[in-house]
Amino acid sequence: NAMLSWQRTSFHFQPQMNWMNDPNGPLLHMGWYHIFYQYNPDIAVWGWGNLTWGHAVSKDLINWFHLPIALFPDQWYDVGGVWSGSATTLPNGEIIMLYTSRLLNLTQLQSVAYPANISDPLLLDWVKYSGNPVMFTPKDIGHEDFRDPSTAWLGQDGKWRIAVGSMVNNTGLSFVYKTSDFNNFELLDGLLHEVQGTGIWECIDFYPVSLTTNDGLDTSANGVGVKHLIKVSLQKTMKDYYAIGTYDPIKDKWTPDDPKEDLGNGLLIDSGKYYASKTFYDQSKKRRILWGWVGESDSQSTDLLKGWASLQGIPRTVVFDKKTGTSIIQWPVEEVESLRSESYDFDKLKLEQGSVLPLNIGSASQLDIVATFDVDEEALLSMEEAEGDYNCTSGGGAVSRGVLGPFGFLVLADESLTELTAVYFYIGKGIDGRAKTHFCADQSRSSSASDIEKLIYGSDVPVLHGEKLSMRLLVDHSIVESFVQGGRRVITSRVYPTKAINGAAKVYVFNNATGTSVTASVKVWQMNSANFKAYPLTGDQL
């Protein structure tokens, strides 16, 4: 439908048409980054039975070639759908794909696939192991509660481990399987971890982070200076939760650093629209890269009209946040900066209480924005008037005025400001009487269309002594990805303006605080569109 074609993004990954959900089996092979994804090739809605693995490759994680579907539901054990899974690259270069295969009666089992020809850089053809399926529903587990095998990691005994998500009653948990050949798998007695009340753990991601360097680590790394992160996707909120802790490689058990901040109660990978995320280790640049499914916030009937649904977020590097010691830092991969074109600098813009200032940069539908914000020193020091207990989601959004907030950006806004997406700081007072900074994204006025979920997202964010308030926004037609304090917290928004589209989209800075002026320094880049090309590739593209 041409009317809605502007909602397609210009530098986010999406298939040419139809439905996509989870990223699957990301890897780097012979200089090509591969992404697979849950794909319904028939229609723009999630399918029962017909899910396949879509496939694309890129040299830089930004410009993509769409490839033929890699895995179809064509075996007795996966006719119910080829569901999510992960890649493991063995030390000898072999690649193993583990995925959830669904029977016609909806039972979930785990199966193995291999590239037919490991010397093909595009890994076009895949072979399913003749001994599939390789993991069966454990005792006392519901046949629909057993899915999404992780990337394997190597134990000290020379055997590989794989995490698989499940639940008992409403307790979410991770089984661990052991294998030496990826044909025979042994279920271990103990669990990697479990948390009451979290429901099934989808798409478990389990990996080491370095406490001392900014390098990513191979999934099998362990030892001194290493902690382990578990990420689970929880259906009850459709959000990705993580916690950092210690992995015991003998007992194959993980323990959170802070039991009060365990999975489901603690940190989110992204407090916006972001689910089923998965990392992989990029051995060429020694970094860990995160992919995540960004679904639609419009209605299914509109998706059918558009003929497509879902994006993947811009791939993000993940490192341990050495400054807080409690969270991770996510940042768009550096390759996205290759799309930056004209830039505009706005130095020390003074925003009085209640002001909205346009940034005259031309069309504002494809942007990379970095900015810092200063509030009045005295206002911050005399916190008496600042409100306590602020919360982004219940705080009334960008229109509700407090002493020290909200202030930030209005993006994908039209000239009359009837449509806008607000991304902002709000400084409140913590229970200890000290400043507590919140970072929010308010979708409530993002579109005049009515079939849209228009939520307010956000959370508090640690701002350490001497740090300036800072944010980075990637704006791409119908998505805004917002990174705060260098990536300590992230919010992804899907928005569907009807007026603020293409050349009519504008960007503003605003300060709705009543008790402080704000000084903003902003740099905006126009972003070029990435290349998305259809298969087959020509000789020089290879």
Ligand code: FRU
């Ligand atoms: C997560 C998920 C996975 C499953 C896949 C099916 O979004 O539900 O648990 O494998 O999607 O498409």
